[in-house]
Amino acid sequence: MVDVKEKTxxxxxxxxxxxxxxxxxxxxxxxxGLHVVYRIYGAGGDKGTxxxxxxxxxxxxxxxxxxxxxxxxxxxxVVYRGDxxxxxxxxxxxxxxxxxxxAGLLPPERGAVYTDGxxxxxxxxxxxxxxxxxxxxxxxxxxxQGLSLEETKAKYQEIVDFSGLKPEFIQLPMxxxxxxxxxxxxxxxxxxxxxxxLLVDEALATGDARFKxxxxxxxxxxxxxxxxxxLVAHNLEVIEETCNRVIWVEExxxxxxxxxxxxxAAYTEATDK
Amino acid sequence: MSLAEFATRRxxxxxxxxxxxxxYIAQLWQRRHFVWTFASSKSISLYTTARLGQLWQxxxxxxxxxxxxxxxxxxxxMSRGIPDYIPFLVTGVFVFTFTQRSVNTGAxxxxxxxxxxxxxxxxxxxxxxxxxxxxxxxxMMSLIVLFAIVLAxxxxxxxxxxxxxxxxxxxxxxxxxxxxxVARLGAFARDITQLLPFMLRTWFYASGIIYSLAHxxxxxxxxxxxxxxxxxxxxxxxxxxxxxxxxxxxxxxxEDLHHPIGHLWWYALFWAVLMFxxxxxxxxxAEERYGRG
Ligand SMILES: Nc1ncnc2c1ncn2[C@@H]1O[C@H](COP(=O)(O)OP(=O)(O)O)[C@@H](O)[C@H]1O
Ligand SMILES: [Mg+2]
Numbered sequence: 001m002v003d004v005k006e007k008t009x010x011x012x013x014x015x016x017x018x019x020x021x022x023x024x025x026x027x028x029x030x031x032x033g034l035h036v037v038y039r040i041y042g043a044g045g046d047k048g049t050x051x052x053x054x055x056x057x058x059x060x061x062x063x064x065x066x067x068x069x070x071x072x073x074x075x076x077x078v079v080y081r082g083d084x085x086x087x088x089x090x091x092x093x094x095x096x097x098x099x100x101x102x103a104g105l106l107p108p109e110r111g112a113v114y115t116d117g118x119x120x121x122x123x124x125x126x127x128x129x130x131x132x133x134x135x136x137x138x139x140x141x142x143x144x145q146g147l148s149l150e151e152t153k154a155k156y157q158e159i160v161d162f163s164g165l166k167p168e169f170i171q172l173p174m175x176x177x178x179x180x181x182x183x184x185x186x187x188x189x190x191x192x193x194x195x196x197x198l199l200v201d202e203a204l205a206t207g208d209a210r211f212k213x214x215x216x217x218x219x220x221x222x223x224x225x226x227x228x229x230x231l232v233a234h235n236l237e238v239i240e241e242t243c244n245r246v247i248w249v250e251e252x253x254x255x256x257x258x259x260x261x262x263x264x265a266a267y268t269e270a271t272d273k
Numbered sequence: 274m275s276l277a278e279f280a281t282r283r284x285x286x287x288x289x290x291x292x293x294x295x296x297y298i299a300q301l302w303q304r305r306h307f308v309w310t311f312a313s314s315k316s317i318s319l320y321t322t323a324r325l326g327q328l329w330q331x332x333x334x335x336x337x338x339x340x341x342x343x344x345x346x347x348x349x350x351m352s353r354g355i356p357d358y359i360p361f362l363v364t365g366v367f368v369f370t371f372t373q374r375s376v377n378t379g380a381x382x383x384x385x386x387x388x389x390x391x392x393x394x395x396x397x398x399x400x401x402x403x404x405x406x407x408x409x410x411x412x413m414m415s416l417i418v419l420f421a422i423v424l425a426x427x428x429x430x431x432x433x434x435x436x437x438x439x440x441x442x443x444x445x446x447x448x449x450x451x452x453x454x455v456a457r458l459g460a461f462a463r464d465i466t467q468l469l470p471f472m473l474r475t476w477f478y479a480s481g482i483i484y485s486l487a488h489x490x491x492x493x494x495x496x497x498x499x500x501x502x503x504x505x506x507x508x509x510x511x512x513x514x515x516x517x518x519x520x521x522x523x524x525x526x527x528e529d530l531h532h533p534i535g536h537l538w539w540y541a542l543f544w545a546v547l548m549f550x551x552x553x554x555x556x557x558x559a560e561e562r563y564g565r566g
Contacts, residue, residue, distance in 0.1 A: 143310060
């Protein structure tokens, strides 16, 4: 657990390891000493036999093939209503993992994430059901998010249009889609619902220029209704344009948290070396 | 003041927390269309890659029945004394398969859908529910084949057949319950999925699918508790009740052996309620942890 201190003139933010909170603003996301660990099964390749499985269970020992990845190592921060937070960091630094944990989709190993309302993740890595057609993915995606049958029917055409998929592809399994097509469809499905806290993971990076423009407009629209927006993007200009605050993560640890100009400058300097 | 205190004081709640039970049940009920559509979509996609497509839904149970008949009826001569062994065996295999497959797919229902779990919010119990509904849809196909076989073997179509409905419904509740249990076990200990086939095969042989318990009980006359125990086995209970509903000759045969079956209905109800309620609560208590492994 992380201690907090109310903001006073005398204490500069960087001087203490504590989180400094602003009592005048309304918090919407609180991340408290968050750790996330992935467990990967079958990393060794060999499937094992029933006999060895039984032995392992009797001895209460984990599979030898099980590997763990400690993706987020103790991150804490507070986000307020109206914030648009950009998250930057190199590949594999834990940006997507952090967003999934905030969304409550990956349970924390230690620590906790507190939110006001239900966060929603619009991600490119949010693959749905590969074996099912685009049409089925739309219907099931809407139903799983809690839309009713009527709402799903009403939104269906809008989702197809927004994704920009050609009609002949809608009837093909999603595994036959290019990654750009899949990402567009998944973004369109997730955007069909209104959100309190919106988490956008590189959704702007995939797709052609036209889709980028459309999805940026959609994000703006969603941001107006949302209490807060988180944005992961490789394009630092997009971050600087849309965000009022930037968090830099590296190897699962928060390196910096502050206004976009300062953090992006420090990040560019570190990566250019 | 800690961050956690600060968050709760300002009215924030944990994003990965499990909702209260009533709310969870309401959410699950709200996802009933998801459960049904997921099941039918999966059963379509299961067969679209095969050349004969949907025909496999009927062919698979038929081939299974043929294999069991060859091994147990013709080679091992298990049929001795049982009238109309083919419908007896086929009913047993099809009905038991419903439970067996529910357990097998239920155990993988969380692990096979991690990408969905990590992408969208929904009550995770929808997944084991959906897989059992998928198996129910397969059972319906098998039942059509079964009716054809039973009628072709000269069994009469009687009002007793209607008893099939309550039996299958009770079995469905039992299957959902047991599938929820193995879904939680399988989500955190994948080894379960390797052990299950062996447990299920043992269960199959203990459930009187290829032999009649009423018939062999004479052999265990000095161990009445063993017969009682075998009768209490849910695998046996649902199969036997289905046979009594469908097969008139078998019904008369068991009556002649002075082997009452009324108490089996109580067992069927007992197992259905126990597994459904227990399995649901057991699965629910780990709701916030699915998706990590
Ligand atoms: N599904 C997963 N299973 C196991 N490890 C994962 C998974 N997703 C990400 N990781 C690991 O977690 C770390 C952080 O990944 P990620 O959050 O995707 O980084 P980023 O989005 O910043 O590129 C990486 O080391 C990655 O290998
Ligand atoms: Mg990423």
